[in-house]
Amino acid sequence: MAKRYIPENLDTLPDSAKLSAREVAGWKGVSINTVWRWVRGGVIPAPHKIGPNCTRWTLGDLRAADKRAA
Template sequence: MNSKLFLSDKDLAARYGVTRATIWRWLAEGRLPETVHIGPNTTRWKKSSIEEHDSRLELATRSAKTAKAAP
């Protein structure tokens, strides 16, 4: 298994500049993609799912800024 295909809660915390507890709270709130269980007590996120999620957030943020700037 290629570990670069999956991200841990620690990886996501570093990526977003938050704590691991925040990552799990965001997951519970539906603010992150679903996880993949790759073993007992081992949960990861698909890197591709996180990248798609980030792209959607970026697009939504740009759209909101554009709509706000329009007269």
């Protein structure tokens, strides 16, 4: 099993910060597959496509989704 990646303290990052699927998974304590399952289920917003092999979520979008879910 791969070692879980836990990103730095996200409270100090601005809403414009970009997170990878791995970082979102580490932040939420779930697998990368679960992150994509949440996107398909509408639990979190879809990420932004930055390049041909680069997809990132905006931290502000994820924080807003957390507030709506709470």
